[in-house]
Amino acid sequence: MSSFSPIHIDNPDWIDLLVDWDRHYVSDENKMRLAIALSRENVLRGTGGPFGAAIFDTHFGTLVAVGVNSVVRLNNCTLHSEMVAIMMAQARLGCFTLREKNASTYELVTSCEPCAMCLGAILWSGVRRVVCGAYRDDARHLGFEEGPVFPESHAYLKARGVEIVYGVQRDAATAVLELYRLKGGLIYNG
Amino acid sequence: MSSFSPIHIDNPDWIDLLVDWDRHYVSDENKMRLAIALSRENVLRGTGGPFGAAIFDTHFGTLVAVGVNSVVRLNNCTLHSEMVAIMMAQARLGCFTLREKNASTYELVTSCEPCAMCLGAILWSGVRRVVCGAYRDDARHLGFEEGPVFPESHAYLKARGVEIVYGVQRDAATAVLELYRLKGGLIYNG
Numbered sequence: 001m002s003s004f005s006p007i008h009i010d011n012p013d014w015i016d017l018l019v020d021w022d023r024h025y026v027s028d029e030n031k032m033r034l035a036i037a038l039s040r041e042n043v044l045r046g047t048g049g050p051f052g053a054a055i056f057d058t059h060f061g062t063l064v065a066v067g068v069n070s071v072v073r074l075n076n077c078t079l080h081s082e083m084v085a086i087m088m089a090q091a092r093l094g095c096f097t098l099r100e101k102n103a104s105t106y107e108l109v110t111s112c113e114p115c116a117m118c119l120g121a122i123l124w125s126g127v128r129r130v131v132c133g134a135y136r137d138d139a140r141h142l143g144f145e146e147g148p149v150f151p152e153s154h155a156y157l158k159a160r161g162v163e164i165v166y167g168v169q170r171d172a173a174t175a176v177l178e179l180y181r182l183k184g185g186l187i188y189n190g
Numbered sequence: 191m192s193s194f195s196p197i198h199i200d201n202p203d204w205i206d207l208l209v210d211w212d213r214h215y216v217s218d219e220n221k222m223r224l225a226i227a228l229s230r231e232n233v234l235r236g237t238g239g240p241f242g243a244a245i246f247d248t249h250f251g252t253l254v255a256v257g258v259n260s261v262v263r264l265n266n267c268t269l270h271s272e273m274v275a276i277m278m279a280q281a282r283l284g285c286f287t288l289r290e291k292n293a294s295t296y297e298l299v300t301s302c303e304p305c306a307m308c309l310g311a312i313l314w315s316g317v318r319r320v321v322c323g324a325y326r327d328d329a330r331h332l333g334f335e336e337g338p339v340f341p342e343s344h345a346y347l348k349a350r351g352v353e354i355v356y357g358v359q360r361d362a363a364t365a366v367l368e369l370y371r372l373k374g375g376l377i378y379n380g
Contacts, residue, residue: 008196008197075281078277096266119310120337148343
């Protein structure tokens with residue numbers, strides 16, 4: 001037996017139907033609307049869990065990359081929406097960190113508070129700001145585990161210069177979690 | 191602008207020169223020797239950070255997948271050796287969890303204690319056992335950050351049935367960290 005074929009990671013085909021790549025996003029609410037729209041479409045199209053994320057250039061409000069939960073579609077437990085967005089952004093910029101790349105800073109907007117894995121990745125990613133929709137407890141209520149995240153985990157990131165904003169459009173984000181439950185969506189890490 | 195090309199994730203070409211895929215591994219020490227050999231070769235070949243990992247079928251001692259740190263090589267901050275090994279194992283088995291797949295259980299052997307991101311991914315991966323070489327403090331001593339990992343983080347995994355073994359061949363694993371330092375290796379998340 002030899003080594004394996006490369007793993008391919010991509011977003012579903014419908015992404016380009018939903019995303020206007022040329023738009024400028026001027027508020028957390030606008031940015032969050034996109035993240036939630038991604039999470040909703042992922043549920044409606046049956047392409048994954050009820051989570052979406054996007055990375056923006058903080059200064060210009062331009063969209064750099066998006067991600068939707070792809071765990072089941074791509075048989076890969078690491079592919080939470082935040083992870084996909086981070087990978088896509090770094091591939092696009094050709095760098096393993098988004099920290100003050102081209103004199104810009106970057107922010108991650110996610111439809112739900114990040115799990116333990118994603119919180120770690122956020123620290124490594126170099127984004128300077130995180131905007132969250134639904135709370136961790138909203139996802140837990142649905143049966144999704146969030147892993148070893150503690151109040152100190154968030155404090156740890158903040159102490160290293162990562163601003164975290166919570167509960168932006170929480171109701172709209174939580175409605176997508178509820179939609180997933182109603183459709184009998186798989187709780188792949190419960 | 192349209193959506194992006196898929197991201198390709200693979201191990202370096204030299205992997206098949208180092209790894210005997212047909213061998214059975216009968217002890218933690220044997221398994222750790224492979225993880226450390228991967229970490230060392232990654233440094234010597236200049237293909238990444240000083241970290242290697244492998245996933246084994248616990249019952250048969252067969253090798254399922256390996257990973258080496260690929261953060262800089264592939265411009266992707268998420269590609270710690272443990273993450274690559276988990277992705278490769280799940281791609282090979284065609285499933286987003288390794289939990290009691292084909293009535294087998296799986297274990298991850300890593301040349302260094304996992305960071306916050308990898309600890310989270312380990313929980314999602316479905317491996318039931320983790321064997322670590324160097325301690326977190328050994329990596330920190332080199333300048334590598336480990337992120338928001340607390341004693342409760344390990345307790346959290348243990349409470350969910352993930353056994354964690356520490357310090358197997360710590361000296362040999364730490365020697366590779368030292369080798370990386372001597373070669374002036376990049377601390378990509380310092």
